[in-house]
Amino acid sequence: MQTLVLSNDKVANDIYCLKLQKPYGFDYKPGQFLMIKVNNLNEPLLRRPFSIAKAVSSIDIYYKVVGLGTKILSALKNGEYIDITGPFGNNFEIKYKRLALVGGGIGVAPLIGLKNFLDEQKIESECFFGFNTAKDCFVDFGSIATIDGSSGIKGTVVDMLAHLDNSYHVYACGPNAMLSALCKLADEKGFSVDVSLESNMACGFGVCLGCSVNTIKGYKQVCKDGPIFNYTEIVW
Ligand SMILES: Cc1cc2nc3c(=O)[nH]c(=O)nc-3n(C[C@H](O)[C@H](O)[C@H](O)COP(=O)(O)OP(=O)(O)OC[C@H]3O[C@@H](n4cnc5c(N)ncnc54)[C@H](O)[C@@H]3O)c2cc1C
Ligand code: FES
The missing domain is CATH 3.40.50.80 (Nucleotide-binding domain of ferredoxin-NADP reductase (FNR) module)
Structure with missing residues (x-):
């Protein structure tokens, strides 16, 4: 879905806050993430996963520049559009503690x-x-x-x-x-x-196994089974 960039400001060392126009009816649960195609080109080909930090008046993403995709993101200007899919993944379950x-x-x-x-x-x-x-x-x-x-x-x-x-x-x-x-x-x-x-991700929907994590019940995919796991499940 093509989404309007409202702002994209540097908020700390190498860290930016990207605010996107919230599509009508968009809803998410804390812990879920978006897959973002950072440009319309074949390089980088794959979407990048980013947690949704907030989705009140806009969708807010905080990201750190670590490589090509996030460098391209950091150059986005308000008024431009980027392609997002999601939200994906499970969410933080509220415990009575x-x-x-x-x-x-x-x-x-x-x-x-x-x-x-x-x-x-x-x-x-x-x-x-x-x-x-x-x-x-x-x-x-x-x-x-x-x-x-x-x-x-x-x-x-x-x-x-x-x-x-x-x-x-x-x-x-x-x-x-x-x-x-x-x-x-x-x-x-x-x-x-x-x-x-x-974890690093590639397809984002459970096919490539690029995001596998070793658990006590065998390998699981962060994109499909996570990203949230109880710590006792993970083989650290
Ligand atoms: C569910 C999920 C939620 C995420 N949420 C956020 C977020 O809110 N903000 C944010 O800044 N990042 C987040 N990430 C990490 C983010 O997706 C990567 O930093 C991003 O894809 C890097 O893209 P790139 O093209 O800039 O770097 P690349 O060119 O792909 O990689 C550059 C370097 O960063 C390393 N790298 C790539 N991906 C990761 C990763 N996931 N973890 C550690 N090192 C990595 C590579 O090994 C390489 O050394 C999240 C990842 C997942 C799986
Ligand atoms: S990213 Fe491909 S299986 Fe998770």
């Missing part, structure tokens, strides 16, 4: 929509976000940790979670090293975790 949202780097993006949803439903939650430096931070809420100490506490996001116990459920998205450290802490403290995985 104390809720904590834990994100690292660009992995914070899907948690913005979840926080918005929880606030709308008047469900309390705690947010913990980690970045390398203050210049990488693109959120204005939650407790912040930076590796160099330039904003919030000095350290990793997992360093802020010592108080979590088995009364908590955590929703997490971020680099694998962060997710592994979080899941190790979950084993020690007894809290449960749902993780949103951001």
Whole structure:
């Protein structure tokens, strides 16, 4: 579906916020993602997956420039059109526990929509976000940790979670090293975790197996079975 670009602004180091006109009737659940064709050319051929951070008055995507597709996206101007499909994937299921949202780097993006949803439903939650430096931070809420100490506490996001116990459920998205450290802490403290995985994707609809992830029930596809999995399912 061709969708109008409303704005595409740099909001942090290499990170942009793309706002798209919300198509009539568009609906999504927090955790779901879009597949975006970044131009009309054959290069890059494949659509790229991006979490929907919000879809209130516009569809908001936060993305980090890491390669060709995201570089092309960063040059989009308001008034141009891009082709989107979706939303795809499963969503964060709301648990009747104390809720904590834990994100690292660009992995914070899907948690913005979840926080918005929880606030709308008047469900309390705690947010913990980690970045390398203050210049990488693109959120204005939650407790912040930076590796160099330039904003919030000095350290990793997992360093802020010592108080979590088995009364908590955590929703997490971020680099694998962060997710592994979080899941190790979950084993020690007894809290449960749902993780949103951001594997490389190709087809986006379960055919190419390019996004396979090893689980205790065999290989699953992030695009079709995820992107959200309970951490105990994943073979880390
Ligand atoms: C369900 C899902 C949701 C996502 N949501 C977001 C989001 O909200 N914001 C965002 O910025 N990114 C998100 N991503 C990652 C994003 O899709 C990739 O960063 C993007 O496809 C890279 O495209 P590119 O053409 O710029 O890079 P490429 O040229 O394809 O790759 C450049 C480099 O980035 C690496 N790379 C590519 N894809 C990924 C990936 N998924 N994870 C880690 N490294 C990768 C490649 O290995 C390569 O080293 C998401 C991925 C998934 C699966
Ligand atoms: S991206 Fe092709 S199977 Fe998931």
